[in-house]
Amino acid sequence: MSATLTDVLPLAPDEQALGRDEPGWLADLRRAGLSVYRARGLPTVKVEAWKYTSLSGLTKIPYVLDDGGVALSEGGDRDALALDDAWTVTLVNGRPVGVPDELPDSVRVDHLSRLLEDEPETLEPHLGRIADLADAPMGSLNAAHMTEGLVILVDDGVVLDRPIHVVSVTEAADGARHMHPRHFVVLGEAADVTLVESRVCAPGADATLSNAVQEIRLGERARLRHLRLVASGEEAVDLDLTEAEVGAEAAYEAFTLTLGGRLVRNETRARLRGSGAAARLRGAYGVCCGQHVDTTLVVDHAVPDTTSDQLYKGVVDAQGRAVFQGKIIVRRDAQRSDGGQLHKALLLAPDAEVDTKPELEIYADDVKCGHGATVGDLDRDQVFYLMARGIPEAEARALLVEAFLDDVVGAVPDGPLRAAFLGAVRRWQAGRHAATWEA
Amino acid sequence: MALLDIKELHATIDEDDGAKAILKGIDLTIRPGEVHAVMGPNGAGKSTLSNVIAGRPGYTVTQGSVTYDGADLLEMEADERARAGLFLAFQYPVEIPGVATATFLKTAINARRKAAGEPEIEALDFLKLMKSTSKRLGVPEDMLKRPVNVGFSGGEKKRVEVLQMAMLEPRLCVLDETDSGLDIDALKVVADGVNALRAPDRGMLVITHYQRLLDYIVPDVVHVLADGRIVKTGDKTLAQELEAKGYAEFTGAAA
Numbered sequence: 001m002s003a004t005l006t007d008v009l010p011l012a013p014d015e016q017a018l019g020r021d022e023p024g025w026l027a028d029l030r031r032a033g034l035s036v037y038r039a040r041g042l043p044t045v046k047v048e049a050w051k052y053t054s055l056s057g058l059t060k061i062p063y064v065l066d067d068g069g070v071a072l073s074e075g076g077d078r079d080a081l082a083l084d085d086a087w088t089v090t091l092v093n094g095r096p097v098g099v100p101d102e103l104p105d106s107v108r109v110d111h112l113s114r115l116l117e118d119e120p121e122t123l124e125p126h127l128g129r130i131a132d133l134a135d136a137p138m139g140s141l142n143a144a145h146m147t148e149g150l151v152i153l154v155d156d157g158v159v160l161d162r163p164i165h166v167v168s169v170t171e172a173a174d175g176a177r178h179m180h181p182r183h184f185v186v187l188g189e190a191a192d193v194t195l196v197e198s199r200v201c202a203p204g205a206d207a208t209l210s211n212a213v214q215e216i217r218l219g220e221r222a223r224l225r226h227l228r229l230v231a232s233g234e235e236a237v238d239l240d241l242t243e244a245e246v247g248a249e250a251a252y253e254a255f256t257l258t259l260g261g262r263l264v265r266n267e268t269r270a271r272l273r274g275s276g277a278a279a280r281l282r283g284a285y286g287v288c289c290g291q292h293v294d295t296t297l298v299v300d301h302a303v304p305d306t307t308s309d310q311l312y313k314g315v316v317d318a319q320g321r322a323v324f325q326g327k328i329i330v331r332r333d334a335q336r337s338d339g340g341q342l343h344k345a346l347l348l349a350p351d352a353e354v355d356t357k358p359e360l361e362i363y364a365d366d367v368k369c370g371h372g373a374t375v376g377d378l379d380r381d382q383v384f385y386l387m388a389r390g391i392p393e394a395e396a397r398a399l400l401v402e403a404f405l406d407d408v409v410g411a412v413p414d415g416p417l418r419a420a421f422l423g424a425v426r427r428w429q430a431g432r433h434a435a436t437w438e439a
Numbered sequence: 440m441a442l443l444d445i446k447e448l449h450a451t452i453d454e455d456d457g458a459k460a461i462l463k464g465i466d467l468t469i470r471p472g473e474v475h476a477v478m479g480p481n482g483a484g485k486s487t488l489s490n491v492i493a494g495r496p497g498y499t500v501t502q503g504s505v506t507y508d509g510a511d512l513l514e515m516e517a518d519e520r521a522r523a524g525l526f527l528a529f530q531y532p533v534e535i536p537g538v539a540t541a542t543f544l545k546t547a548i549n550a551r552r553k554a555a556g557e558p559e560i561e562a563l564d565f566l567k568l569m570k571s572t573s574k575r576l577g578v579p580e581d582m583l584k585r586p587v588n589v590g591f592s593g594g595e596k597k598r599v600e601v602l603q604m605a606m607l608e609p610r611l612c613v614l615d616e617t618d619s620g621l622d623i624d625a626l627k628v629v630a631d632g633v634n635a636l637r638a639p640d641r642g643m644l645v646i647t648h649y650q651r652l653l654d655y656i657v658p659d660v661v662h663v664l665a666d667g668r669i670v671k672t673g674d675k676t677l678a679q680e681l682e683a684k685g686y687a688e689f690t691g692a693a694a
């Protein structure tokens with residue numbers, strides 16, 4: 001029967017083998033995941049949370065489950081952010097390769113597979129307990145499949161003076177692979193960490209489907225700066241669901257820069273669970289040439305006295321499509337919540353498209369919440385002013401695009417980190433112009 | 440050879456309800472070293488003339504020619520014109536949030552150098568040039584760290600226009616109503632800056648409604664523009680005459 005189901009429902013695992021030789025709680029997690037995925041199937045635009053992004057096209061690609069065994073190729077990580085001063089760990093097709101040396105004892109960076117095998121009890125309080133995947137078909141599929149990923153556990157009070165840099169590389173394998181990495185970041189009380197992620201693609205490794213889930217838990221007064229570059233391959237489908245549970249007085253500060261991938265969905269959910277918790281979700285994207293980039297944000301003000309803000313800016317060029325869905329939930333008791341949302345998009349070509357869907361669900365009465373959205377083209381007068389000073393049009397437009405993104409990229413700490421992200425924006429712009437000139 | 444040679448220039452402005460004729464046959468020749476003033480009442484076509492020379496989109500030349508240094512200016516894009524040595528000081532300098540003034544200046548200088556096959560300006564040389572020029576024009580240095588024209592007063596904007604002009608060393612300067620919105624002190628500073636740029640190989644076209652600016656930037660030739668045509672040409676005394684009598688004589692004639 002399971003074989004038939006697999007035929008009907010692509011990407012699903014074999015039910016018979018599910019959870020075999022695993023602790024009961026883990027097997028339950030997998031079965032629950034499979035049953036949600038079975039009930040909902042691949043999301044299509046009929047599902048509100050996927051209103052503008054359909055995955056039904058994935059059935060046309062004969063993906064096979066990645067079983068590892070692929071090594072990092074020479075230069076496969078060339079598009080990663082250039083960060084010299086960082087603890088770097090590389091993942092190939094969602095599987096960690098080694099762990100950084102010289103980490104302090106108070107920080108543990110390990111492979112999910114190792115913990116699942118040797119000490120599942122360490123994972124039990126976190127795995128599947130942070131992210132609520134009951135309404136997330138792809139996240140649920142991840143739960144059914146997950147075997148690998150990165151685990152980062154940081155003790156109370158640890159303040160890291162260098163970032164941890166996760167370089168996640170997609171490498172070519174036989175045929176198109178699908179993979180379901182599951183990552184964890186758990187910060188103890190008052191821990192303070194900068195986590196940088198580069199999601200990149202080795203040359204020639206395009207047709208992959210990555211369906212990742214990241215679970216993040218921040219203890220009281222902890223602070224996580226989560227900075228991400230998404231530069232997936234031209235044919236890559238890159239789905240990521242990140243759920244952060246933010247404790248009292250803790251802060252989750254995310255910045256996501258998406259510049260590559262055929263179909264990308266970055267879904268970030270922040271649940272503010274303690275008084276004084278804060279979430280700042282910022283990001284920028286550059287989309288063109290048949291790409292589809294979906295940013296879906298959900299901030300859940302679950303208790304009183306929490307703050308959040310969402311600021312995203314994007315640039316869409318010829319034949320690109322961007323989606324921005326931003327939701328703010330304020331629970332009944334969550335008085336004095338302060339939530340804001342702003343999304344601004346630049347459309348650089350007539351066939352560029354952006355779909356914006358802000359949603360406020362407010363059940364408390366003493367709250368401060370607002371949202372705004374703008375869509376526009378570059379200012380003609382600004383372009384002319386720069387050209388009147390001798391700056392060629394393409395360069396003038398690139399300068400104005402960078403200026404448009406300036407305040408949101410400013411969310412990245414000044415210094416080498418911001419320079420690395422700005423460098424990625426500039427490379428994207430240079431590549432985009434090269435493409436335009438060729439055409 | 441003339442630096443700028445305008446012959447029988449007719450131009451229209453593109454509007455939603457069709458093209459509207461603004462320039463109706465302009466003849467004007469500027470030789471190197473000369474400063475010409477174009478004066479005229481509102482609506483005469485002064486800004487259109489400067490915009491057509493600079494290559495601003497939204498205008499169509501329907502007849503005539505503009506030759507700059509022997510080349511057909513109308514065949515060049517706005518940025519090519521600028522790199523060839525043309526500079527328009529804007530009546531309303533444009534604000535560009537997110538682009539620091541210093542970055543903008545450096546990009547402009549390097550665009551010109553690149554086109555000339557020269558290497559980019561050394562960071563230190565650029566800083567020196569910017570410092571000395573801003574000091575001379577009374578532009579506080581911290582202003583150059585701020586985004587282009589954002590939050591600048593009217594006087595500051597005009598000063599920064601002249602600063603750009605000084606740093607880019609153009610061969611032909613077109614000043615479009617540079618005096619508008621300036622108080623007398625700012626006017627003097629701006630005029631001093633412009634006068635410092637007067638040179639035997641450089642021409643200037645100063646466009647203004649009022650004679651006041653011409654007390655400080657004394658022109659060699661004054662033209663009166665009315666209803667899209669140059670209706671009178673004379674020396675600097677013509678400006679004083681206009682100040683006394685106004686434009687009534689010309690607007691009447693044009694009607």
